[in-house]
Every structure is written in structure tokens, then in C-alpha cells.
Amino acid sequence: MPTVPKPPVSGNNRRMEQPPPVTVEAVRTWDRPWVVIPLFVLIAAVGGLFGSFTLSANLLVLAVGGTLLWLGMTGRTGRRPAPTQLGRSAAWWLVPVLMLAFVELYAFSKHSIDDYPTLSLLADPVLNTYLARAACYFGWLTGFWALIRR
Amino acid sequence: MSRIVIISLFVVVAAAFAVVGWLSRREDSKIPTFGDMSGFVMQYQVGKVPVGRVAVLGFWWWVGWHFFAR
Numbered sequence: 001m002p003t004v005p006k007p008p009v010s011g012n013n014r015r016m017e018q019p020p021p022v023t024v025e026a027v028r029t030w031d032r033p034w035v036v037i038p039l040f041v042l043i044a045a046v047g048g049l050f051g052s053f054t055l056s057a058n059l060l061v062l063a064v065g066g067t068l069l070w071l072g073m074t075g076r077t078g079r080r081p082a083p084t085q086l087g088r089s090a091a092w093w094l095v096p097v098l099m100l101a102f103v104e105l106y107a108f109s110k111h112s113i114d115d116y117p118t119l120s121l122l123a124d125p126v127l128n129t130y131l132a133r134a135a136c137y138f139g140w141l142t143g144f145w146a147l148i149r150r
Numbered sequence: 151m152s153r154i155v156i157i158s159l160f161v162v163v164a165a166a167f168a169v170v171g172w173l174s175r176r177e178d179s180k181i182p183t184f185g186d187m188s189g190f191v192m193q194y195q196v197g198k199v200p201v202g203r204v205a206v207l208g209f210w211w212w213v214g215w216h217f218f219a220r
Contacts, residue, residue: 047218050219052218052219053220054219057218058219061211061215062215064214065210066211068207068211069207072203073200073203073204080189082186082190082192082193083190086186086187086190087180089180090182092181096166096170099162099163099166103159103163106156107156112152115153115156116152116153116156117153117156117157120216120217122157123217127217127218136217136218137218140213140217140218143210144214147192147207148207150185150189150192
């Protein structure tokens with residue numbers, strides 16, 4: 001015969017249904033937005049100072065990118081669960097990706113900097129200004145961070 | 151003229167990314183988000199080698215190097 005739980009005594013929540021125990025994942029202190037975002041702002045502010053083709057720019061990108069790649073490969077950051085399979089609708093992403101590949105390859109194949117500029121050639125004048133360069137650097141870093149957490 | 155065409159095509163590409171991204175974030179959307187797509191691709195392994203992860207993270211590293219250092 002099933003037993004009926006007694007109603008809780010007023011002012012006492014000891015009989016309330018308790019939530020299941022939550023698995024607490026150990027989150028490292030540095031693996032939090034309030035640590036990572038200021039750090040990325042700082043790196044982007046410094047990275048924005050270095051022009052292309054300089055040793056400093058190369059060293060910074062290689063060091064920061066290498067560190068993030070290492071973090072991503074070793075799984076030292078938290079990761080979101082990824083889908084085990086994708087539906088047919090995922091093919092919609094092929095539209096912009098293939099368009100980008102086609103336009104980029106077509107422009108590259110023409111070997112004409114002025115008439116058929118590639119994306120990086122178009123980006124060069126923008127990235128020559130400090131603010132835009134630092135902002136794009138920050139975007140690259142946050143994109144990297146988002147990827148290694150997948 | 152061809153320069154304007156190429157720039158316009160890049161704008162169309164950016165708009166296409168924005169539209170598909172927006173569609174994927176609608177409620178009950180069947181289109182996965184770009185993050186889910188990346189996560190799915192990064193799961194791909196050949197044996198114990200995480201080929202998908204190396205490819206995606208390596209590509210993003212190269213993007214940064216190409217735009218900020220080269």
C-alpha cells in the first residue's frame with residue numbers, strides 16, 4: 001500500500017522535496033568571463049599596437065594562439081556538449097561557407113590586387129587603424145575562446 | 151568595376167552568414183547554430199587523433215596570424 005507523505009509543517013521546509021544532487025564541475029578561477037575578458041582586452045590593446053610583418057606581431061599571435069590551441073587540445077577549459085548528429089537543415093550553413101570560398105578563390109585566382117581584392121587585402125586598410133585592429137584582435141581572441149570550449 | 155562587384159559579393163556573403171545565423175537562433179529552429187556546427191566538426195576523429203579539433207583550431211590560429219601578423 002503506497003504511503004502518502006504528510007503535509008509539511010508550516011514554517012518548516014524540511015519535508016519539501018529536495019532537488020537531486022548537482023554535479024559541480026570544478027571550474028578553474030581563470031576559466032571565467034571576468035578573468036578572461038579583461039585579459040583579452042589587454043592582449044588586444046597590445047596586439048593592436050603591432051603592425052603586420054613585424055616580429056612582435058608574429059610572436060604575439062604565435063604565443064597567444066599557441067596557448068589557446070594547447071588549452072583547446074588538452075581540454076583544460078570547460079566544454080559545452082556538442083550534438084552527436086546534425087539534421088539536413090545543417091546544410092544551410094554550406095550556402096554562406098561555399099559562397100565565401102568561391103568569391104575568395106575567384107578573387108585570388110585573378111592575381112589582381114586592385115581589380116580583384118581578396119578579403120585580407122580589403123581588410124588591410126581597416127586593420128591599419130589602431131582601434132579597428134585592437135577590436136578585431138579582441139574578436140579573434142573571443143572567437144578562439146568560444147571554439148576551445150566546444 | 152570588377153572591384154565593386156567583388157566587394158559587393160563579400161557583402162552578400164556576410165549577409166548570408168548573418169541570415170543563416172539569425173535563422174539558427176530562432177525558437178524551434180532546426181538549423182544548428184554555428185557553435186553547434188563547430189562542436190560537431192571538432193568531434194571528428196581518425197583513430198585517437200582529433201582531426202576535426204586540430205583542423206578547426208588550427209584554421210582559426212592561421213586566420214589570426216594571416217590578418218594580424220602577415
